[in-house]
Amino acid sequence: MDRQLTEGGLLRTWLPTAFGASVLVAEIPLVYAAAARSADGARALAALGICLAVLVVVNTPALSLTPLVALEADRRGLRRYALAVGAAGALVLLLLGAVPPAAQVVGLVFGLDEALLRHVRDGLVALAPNALGVALRRELHGRLVHAGRTGPIVTATAVRIVGTGALAFVAVALWPERGALAGGLALSAGAFLEAALLAARAPAPGGTRPLEPLSLMRVHAHLSSTRLLAMAPMVITTVGIAHAHEAEASLVVWPALYELIMLFTSPATDWEAVCARALRRCPASGAPRRVAAWLGAGFTFAFAVVVLSGAGEGYLRSLVAVPDGPAALAAAWMPVLLLVPGLWVLRAHLHGIRMASGETAVFVRAGVVHALVLAGTVTALGTTALPGVGAACLAVVAGLLADVGITRSGQVGSRRAGVPPGSRTDTKEPVVAQQTTTDVVDALTTDHREALDLLDRIARSTNPREKRDLADTVIAEVVRHAIAEETYVYPAMREHLPEGEKEVQHDVEEHKQLEEIMKQLEAIDASEPRFDGLVRRMTEQLRHHAHDEESEQFPQLRAQVPHERLVEMREKVETAKKLAPTRPHPNAPHTELFHKLAGPGVGLVDRLRDRLTHRGS
Known part of the structure; x- marks a missing residue:
């Protein structure tokens, strides 16, 4: 097994599923580009950004199905469990979009006027089927990861990106006054398109162990809390921006800027599942740690090139059609986000270590701290003269630093998870405080x-x-x-x-x-x-x-x-x-x-x- 656990082998396993994990991120700029070209482009862009901020939180349990199924594939009934997760998410989105009292709550949280709220409600209803499609897609990803056959994800993802982009522009042409509705329908159709393609290639559901729903839900809750950290920043920062300085311009550009950084972070998210599987097979191997270092350096370098070369601002102005004022505002704050790709990879690697040693309970604690630090920072900075997009950028960095610190500290099972003896987490020597009588x-x-x-x-x-x-x-x-x-x-x-x-x-x-x-x-x-x-x-x-x-x-x-x-x-x-x-x-x-x-x-x-x-x- 040691010979099989190589850096190249880990990368070959990770690359296809990373491509699949980033599909939502890869599609969204295309959908934004279509919505921005509708009759009321700026309003549709802001509305779609709010809808997606809600969607990624609601879809957190569905997105967490890949590592869950990869680790628990020998249980019976996982397909039914995934369908139930997706149906619950679809019901929540329908409630928020179609039921007036629930929609009014959305309007109050994001500070929306009636016109913008109508666009948001359109988008939420159109995105309801997406929750079910994503649950099916991520369950199939998990089966392919478990079987070590992640190649089909690449083909299905490529078809999905092309299909969603094309459908978004067609839908905008059909409903030019309802850009958010058009974007939501395109994303929902794309999710089912990929699920249909993968269903023909993934191993059939099966297993010998009983489902044990309560036990499975506890593991799923821990994994969902980590995925929520990848998704919650969007909704928390969007709410914070809505109540900050230069809120209107920041709300227009923040969804596109957030998706830009996600292009350089989302592929690393599924590294946790690949890392955990590898360390369970070979706990002493250093290959996962070396691959994580390569990924962190590579994503950071690539994002730095985009930011410092002006390509990031070009993406905002040309592809997504963000107006000049908001685009310039975002470009001024992009350098703050240079820390994010490396921190994201580090967090995913630490999650893999924890999952391999069975210490997933820390994910909930880290998730709570991350969300509180993020919310506290964007709220505090929102009271200053900083523009909302600047407050959001700084808050994202602060939240990730807090998350990594909590996940890294106190690794009881670090030796089992491949951390070498003699490292900081392995020491048993007490720290002697300096003696003083000053109180x-x-x-x-x-x-x-x-x-x-x-x-x-x-x-x-x-x-x-x-x-x-x-x-x-x-x-x-x-x-x-x-x-x-x-x-x-x-x-x-x-x-x-x-x-x-x-x-x-x-x-x-x-x-x-x-x-x-x-x-x-x-x-x-x-x-x-x-x-x-x-x-x-x-x-x-x-x-x-x-x-x-x-x-x-x-x-x-x-x-x-x-x-x-x-x-x-x-x-x-x-x-x-x-x-x-x-x-x-x-x-x-x-x-x-x-x-x-x-x-x-x-x-x-x-x-x-x-x-x-x-x-x-």
């Missing part, structure tokens, strides 16, 4: 003193450049301090202080007031008269807040909480400050859960913005 009260009091000193320096300075740099520094320090405090100190205050809940609510309100002041201070030039007034307001507010904590709350905390725990809290606060955001986000939740899940992603984006704008330098 969290000392650390927070020092923060107060340092922030007030910086504000005094601003008040004394007459140099606008120096005042701006000092203001950026103190804003970053106070934001990080407040988030760390709300994450680890306020929960202890709630628990141990006599009126802990009331005290914490008061402190959180003061943090909100400080953030509002800092948001205004961040946005104006240091030479404006209002600048000095805002610095005075911030100084007064911070001095009052610090006095309340240091004179009343901190002494009570020291009296009620053991010193060892206060020292431990200081260590957690210092770690949290390193990951926390550096800019005020007054509309974001001030809760422990939000800070722990979304804070690192928002912080990453803030620090990236700081670096790009030379903030505080």
Whole structure:
């Protein structure tokens, strides 16, 4: 078996199924191009993008059938299970498109006017059959992967791409006023076309093990959560864009830009199934790791060429017919997405390792964190002057980084999954913390003193450049301090202080007031008269807040909480400050859960913005 598990063999297995997995992505630019040339092209393009954002989420269980069937092909009844999955998805799409109350919910979520909502409802109804066709197609893909006969996928996919593209243009010619309807019908017909072609070539359904629906559904749920991560960014970012700056232009171009990056990521998604199958056969082989490295480097390089050569902007303007303004806006933010292909391949490889060792439960946790970081980042950035498409690009990167971090950490079965002994995940040596008697009260009091000193320096300075740099520094320090405090100190205050809940609510309100002041201070030039007034307001507010904590709350905390725990809290606060955001986000939740899940992603984006704008330098 070792001789058979080679890089070339893995690539030959992966290439056809990767081609099939990317078929939706390959078709969609053609469908967009047809819809953009309908009578109301820009509106049809925006409507179709919203429909597809909904579709890819609804279709997540159907798209997850390939790895499920590839790993569980010896079960009886998988075809009936796949049909049930597809029928459920079709029912949801019909409900959202045809039932007025459900359609109104779609309109509220995406902030749609009546005219655009009509186009969206057309598209959703037309896409309902697609859910059933995709379920059949992905079930057949799984059987072919299991049998190692993935070649027929290439032919069927090629026919599907040509057929869907042709049908889209024909449908637009027949219904020129209903571009979204035409695109949805073409995609549905294409799904059944490929399923019909594959049915003649795939192994017949069979198996010796019983279906065991509950057990199968648990595995399917874990796999669906990972696939949802590949699909959820589209709907989450679309919702975020709808409520952000330059929403109209961003909504027009985001679907096409998202599909462009998916062209360089979607082929890697099914690497997880190929990798898992290979590592189950030969757990010690390094071939899957080497192939993953090649794929990551190759997709990143190819996407960089497209972005930096201007081909990406040409795709938006010429093929998809995006208007000049939105196309230029997207082109300015494309470089942010250069990290995405490599992260996508890394995530797929980590999923393969987990699947091979039977540790798929982590997918749900990683999926939740990914979605929360993505939503938190796009929501927070949506309150700034950044265009919606820029907020979405940064959010996609932050979500993927969080996902990879969760999936990579704590690999209990890493040795079984082909990770060599001696790697970071294999070590058993404990980490010895630096010994110190400084507790969290000392650390927070020092923060107060340092922030007030910086504000005094601003008040004394007459140099606008120096005042701006000092203001950026103190804003970053106070934001990080407040988030760390709300994450680890306020929960202890709630628990141990006599009126802990009331005290914490008061402190959180003061943090909100400080953030509002800092948001205004961040946005104006240091030479404006209002600048000095805002610095005075911030100084007064911070001095009052610090006095309340240091004179009343901190002494009570020291009296009620053991010193060892206060020292431990200081260590957690210092770690949290390193990951926390550096800019005020007054509309974001001030809760422990939000800070722990979304804070690192928002912080990453803030620090990236700081670096790009030379903030505080």
